Amino acid sequence: MSSRVRRAGLVTALVLPCSLFALQSAYAGLGGTPMTPPADASVSSRTVQPAASAASAAQGVMHSASSAASSTTASASYTVRETTLGNGTVVREYLAADGSVFGIAWRGPQMPDLSDLLGSYFPQYVAGVKDIRATRGGRGPVAVDQSSLVVHSGGHMGAFNGQAWLPQALPAGVSGSDIQ
Template sequence: PASASSQPASGPLSAAPYSVRQSVDANGVTIREYMLPSNVVFAVTWDGPVRPNMRALLGSYFANYVAAGQSGVRGSGPLIEGNDDFRIESAGRLGRFFGMAWLPRLMPTGVRPGDLE
């Protein structure tokens, strides 16, 4: 019948390849952690009035962040660095900072960094 065709299709789209856990830190920074079904975090994004505590946010990957910051040109421009193991994009100005860090090898098939908000 016609009513059956108006139902949304269920299938691969209904099962996202990841879940998102969102929190807001004490400074008002919104942090989103993107997790695989195995509860492994493969990406984080942030957006807020200040830069988040990067050591707490990145954990064992903090050293990669420090190395990325030191390899780039010093200044107030955006940080876009990384390799096959760890990538980071961070930008902002007084009152608004945002960015994301991700592990390319753990990114689900078909998901691009630009898909994460």
């Protein structure tokens, strides 16, 4: 093997992991921190206070006014961070009080890179899609509904949409239908 080939292999071995790290650091994933928006993106945030759960509300009605406040469970607020990418695709990240992403939704003319958005959950999603395709075949909308990961994705050229969330990480008073 010539020294030129060895050098090229060494450069590739050093540059490839660095370039992959650079790509991965541009985005975070589900269960992690919010993504770092690309330079051509715009970002806005809002805090949401979900309604108290029906069970908590019913429990509060059963007690006197003075004890109702102590017996009801307050719902945790969360932040919705909306990033509009340069291509027009909108990505909403749902952040728990600790800053971790418990849900993601997207819509727009281009499908976002789900490996970036789903992070460490992407292999689980791919396995779920393979199972669906093996039983149902073909193309079309996908609904991976597992105890630790839910992903709904669909659309067509020019109009894609989807949602993903971690059921175990949803704050009190929040359901999967709130991820939009």
